[in-house]
Amino acid sequence: MGFYMVTLAFFLLITLLTILIALFDMSLFEFSFFEAMINILFSEIAIGRYIALFGAALGLISSVMIDVRIHRTKKDSNDNERKKE
Amino acid sequence: MKMEKENISLSQLLTLLINFLLGSAIVVGVGGSAKNDAWLAILLGGLIGIVIITLNHFFILRFPDKNMFQVFEFCIGRKITIVFTFMYIVYFLYISCRVIRDFGELMATAILPNTPIEMMSLTFCLLMGYIMYLGIEVLARTSEIFTPYLFGFLLLLAIFLFASGSVEFEQVQPILGEGIMPVIKTAFTELVFFPFGEIIAFSVVYTSLTNKKYSLRVSILGVGLATFLLCGSSLLMIVSLGVDSVSRSNFPLLSTARVVSIGNFIERIDAFVVFIIMLGVFIKGSMFFYAGLKGLEYIFNLPYRYFAFPVSMIISLFSILVSVDFADHIQEGIKLVPYYLHFPFQVVFPFILFLLVMWKQWKGKSKGEEHGSKKTNSQIIKETNKT
Numbered sequence: 001m002g003f004y005m006v007t008l009a010f011f012l013l014i015t016l017l018t019i020l021i022a023l024f025d026m027s028l029f030e031f032s033f034f035e036a037m038i039n040i041l042f043s044e045i046a047i048g049r050y051i052a053l054f055g056a057a058l059g060l061i062s063s064v065m066i067d068v069r070i071h072r073t074k075k076d077s078n079d080n081e082r083k084k085e
Numbered sequence: 086m087k088m089e090k091e092n093i094s095l096s097q098l099l100t101l102l103i104n105f106l107l108g109s110a111i112v113v114g115v116g117g118s119a120k121n122d123a124w125l126a127i128l129l130g131g132l133i134g135i136v137i138i139t140l141n142h143f144f145i146l147r148f149p150d151k152n153m154f155q156v157f158e159f160c161i162g163r164k165i166t167i168v169f170t171f172m173y174i175v176y177f178l179y180i181s182c183r184v185i186r187d188f189g190e191l192m193a194t195a196i197l198p199n200t201p202i203e204m205m206s207l208t209f210c211l212l213m214g215y216i217m218y219l220g221i222e223v224l225a226r227t228s229e230i231f232t233p234y235l236f237g238f239l240l241l242l243a244i245f246l247f248a249s250g251s252v253e254f255e256q257v258q259p260i261l262g263e264g265i266m267p268v269i270k271t272a273f274t275e276l277v278f279f280p281f282g283e284i285i286a287f288s289v290v291y292t293s294l295t296n297k298k299y300s301l302r303v304s305i306l307g308v309g310l311a312t313f314l315l316c317g318s319s320l321l322m323i324v325s326l327g328v329d330s331v332s333r334s335n336f337p338l339l340s341t342a343r344v345v346s347i348g349n350f351i352e353r354i355d356a357f358v359v360f361i362i363m364l365g366v367f368i369k370g371s372m373f374f375y376a377g378l379k380g381l382e383y384i385f386n387l388p389y390r391y392f393a394f395p396v397s398m399i400i401s402l403f404s405i406l407v408s409v410d411f412a413d414h415i416q417e418g419i420k421l422v423p424y425y426l427h428f429p430f431q432v433v434f435p436f437i438l439f440l441l442v443m444w445k446q447w448k449g450k451s452k453g454e455e456h457g458s459k460k461t462n463s464q465i466i467k468e469t470n471k472t
Contacts, residue, residue, distance in 0.1 A: 005385045010395045016175045017182075017403050024421050028413070043409050044203075051203035052405050055210070059398025066391050 003071050010063040088388055091293045095303045097225035098294060100232040101368060102287070102307030103314070108369030109187040110280040111318055112362050114337040119271040120328045121257055124319045126268045130276030131312025137281055138304045143439065145291045145300065153288040154383040160441035167384055169434065174380040176430045177286060178400060181373035183418065185209060185404035188366040190411045191336050196359060206404045213371050214397025217378060218390050221293055224371050231364050238357040239314060243321060245345045245354060251325045278427035281308070285431050286372050289379040335411065374400060
């Protein structure tokens with residue numbers, strides 16, 4: 001597996017869950033896909049919006065940090081193996 | 086990357102099952118369509134639940150060291166399994182989001198009306214992320230430690246309700262007033278998916294079980310006890326509030342607790358109910374979260390702990406975005422989720438997997454016969470587990 005897998009998983013899950021929720025909104029409210037996406041993006045208002053975005057940002061930052069740490073650990077273990085050889 | 090082997094005991098499995106099944110079912114109440122006979126529908130649903138867990142053991146006994154995703158891989162190869170796994174991950178995380186939303190709505194409307202629901206969801210998910218980072222063992226221990234309190238609080242609630250004189254057994258009558266059909270319909274169209282069908286999330290847990298010999302018995306006991314508790318709470322709600330109030334209330338168990346008043350002194354015992362609901366929601370949300378994480382572990386070949394925190398934040402975000410308000414949330418839960426999510430993921434895909442496993446075993450058997458060696462079923466299963 002390549003690098004930045006955790007971040008990739010983070011974005012993939014956000015995309016897939018957004019699509020699922022949009023599909024449900026389309027079915028329930030008879031929205032078009034575009035309307036459903038707008039409904040998801042702008043349904044949150046005021047302080048709630050910032051708290052939700054803060055959580056998402058926290059998740060994104062942590063996933064990037066985890067990826068960087070995995071990358072470094074792999075790099076260090078590869079360097080050590082090369083030194084042994 | 087090396088995956089860590091985790092161990093959970095039978096008693097931990099038992100408590101996890103009980104809390105999982107109570108989970109959000111006790112928050113919103115189940116079997117309401119059967120009205121007075123909701124408790125009968127729950128009993129019938131419990132029997133279906135026992136059948137479901139027994140069917141799940143078809144895979145667990147044949148592949149004791151493989152979770153559902155690995156069994157899929159064994160049958161149809163890794164590439165197609167990755168697609169299936171992604172679908173299951175989205176399903177598990179979506180349900181986890183819904184469970185957290187249930188709890189958030191309860192807290193925001195009944196307990197902490199001035200606190201934003203986003204804040205409660207965020208803090209709850211931070212805790213879930215931390216526990217999952219520590220592993221399923223920690224979640225199982227948490228469940229094991231707190232479950233006796235759950236039993237105690239439910240018992241206290243029942244005693245207080247009886248002591249305050251709020252219980253009228255006439256409210257449960259007429260029993261089967263509209264015949265047996267509403268009970269059967271509720272059990273087979275609602276309870277079979279929610280909460281009993283959701284046991285599918287446990288298909289990733291059994292690989293961590295230390296003693297698999299008694300797993301079926303313990304699982305049946307767990308489903309039985311959860312059914313008993315759900316049935317008891319349903320009866321309590323009906324005999325204290327009456328069917329009409331139960332159907333109108335968003336959180337009937339909480340409304341039931343608010344009825345308690347003994348000598349104008351022991352009142353507002355909401356805290357007991359909130360504790361029961363919080364524990365159930367926490368375990369259920371975390372179990373779905375864990376099932377999703379195991380899927381990610383399978384796809385990316387990285388220990389699931391790496392994904393714990395970022396995915397917990399996704400759950401926090403989508404527990405808010407999943408629906409505009411509580412009415413929308415309930416509508417989605419009744420009209421869409423059972424048909425578009427529960428049915429395919431709890432019935433169709435496991436059935437396909439069952440057929441694939443049978444086909445694989447039959448193929449292995451006929452191959453053995455071609456080579457002149459007659460293999461027994463147990464030998465085929467052993468070889469299957471080696472691959």
